[in-house]
Amino acid sequence: MDSRPADPMSTATTASTAATIRHRSVAPEEADIRLDRWFRRHFPRLTQGALQKMLRTGQVRVDGRRAEASTRLRPGQQIRIPPLPEGPPTEAQRGAPRPVSPEDARLLERMVLYRDDSVIALNKPYGLAVQGGPGLTRHLDAMLGALRFGHAERPRLVHRLDRDTSGVLLLARGAAAASKLAAAFRGRDAEKTYWAVVVGRPSPESGRIDLPLAKQPGPRGERTTPAEGGTRAITDYRVLDAAQRRAAWLELRPLTGRTHQLRVHCARGLGTPILGDGKYGGAAAQIEGLPPLLHLHARALRLPHPEGGMLEVAAPLPPHMEQTFAFLGFDRPRAPPPRRTPR
Template structure:
């Protein structure tokens, strides 16, 4: 390709990562070449520098520099929306805990991925056609949960709401309370885990590790012991003060109390004999600024893995102190 091009992001490409968009449109462009063009500012989004993980919005314009592509290579078409079955539509609708003109909130079950990936064909993003309006526009993801983490997931219904909510999450204007059952018990009943994290491992085996390198990202998690079963296990309230990949799972494991069922970070210690299966991590509450003004509190009831963990610990049904976001003071970052 010779000369600079300006390409507009299509509606079907909403919320794609830039590296995915680039791979679809320029299949002959190597990942290393793309990264170099990003580092040198030759790729730009609406005139600004971007990175490979940038999320795209329909109508945005990508500046595409001259690329060393092979001749006569056809561009891959954007895949059409897959039809969502009546069963999946009913399932997704049954998860709704709040809906208004700006957003939808669902209680995502454990085991349902938020987005597709290698070997993942059924996910929230692909099922959101069930929420499409009469124009065929579907909601947009504004944050994410791991596949095996259950709890509150927010979807924006309009582009304006998506911008507002994405900004709120990025700028830490959203207060989040997670419930976790961990193996062992923190030495203190409350505190802040302050460990910078860096991604390590090859493709498909990525893992966040504690690091002091320049590439590591600042990460802080507030915690409180809500209840405990001697020194065997504890129910923690976790308040993420930053939003890094796998932050809660990595912070708990690195601090000596891995989350029950988290083999990736806790290994065998996260699967004691007789314990239930499944990751015991649940996004219980979100308190966020509503795109139309004011604040909105969202709560998701526990899913099967966290309920099974509570039963295994022999806990009652009453909510102790610090099981609610209202029991926590405002964040001290």
């Protein structure tokens, strides 16, 4: 306890400032959201520049620690909120979802792999961002109102995929389902299976990559790199097929969920970058005659269903990976139908 006497000249100012500092908990359905997007959602009048200044000066903190705009949040964390601009936001600042065009509504409905009263599973296409960001106005989160299917609430994101990663993406239809699904992802009860086409052929053809990772700033944006003092990242892998030493089809099972984990583990852990991954593989990630697009697909997801039992969902390959599989002579197995089974 601080027993120093208060400065009478500053008492009023200190009391006024303290009165406007707030703390708010991260909700279960906000798991894995970026800190700047969390502020944009709750305080739409706050500009990105003002937030960056508050972060640099330590006015905004997460669980008492300094944080960055890109910090991913976990449910239950405490956000320190300094005094912010007062007054109601404008219509644009409120961030109210724009009406979804009929074309986008039809696109989203075609993406649905499975739905019930608690869950919707989508097959997210390559190139569609899950959440917004600077200069990004078209993203899945802004269009979820088209997937109510008679519910009063729009579905909620409980995890995410990178813009250029295709495949199974799960949505929750309500706060209770979101809380349970987010807990499954945090507690590693969700079994995730990815398919990737890599340039080269790993040796050995199956194993575990245990390579810690850290985020590093760079002239072209943030990158994830191997680092001795980084956060532990683990991926199990196996070769499902190969075209001599030219390329291989891998099954990847991440046991942790670090940013760009699979891309870095393939490029730096195995020495076989994912086809089309210019960020982590450069020119070595290209094969002449094949699409220069990222060949990473969230093939399947198995996790506890919010209402009991286990839910298993698989997604068919995106068109560019179908083309590559045909070119390389790989089998193209059909995605099994979704199913919900007892534990």
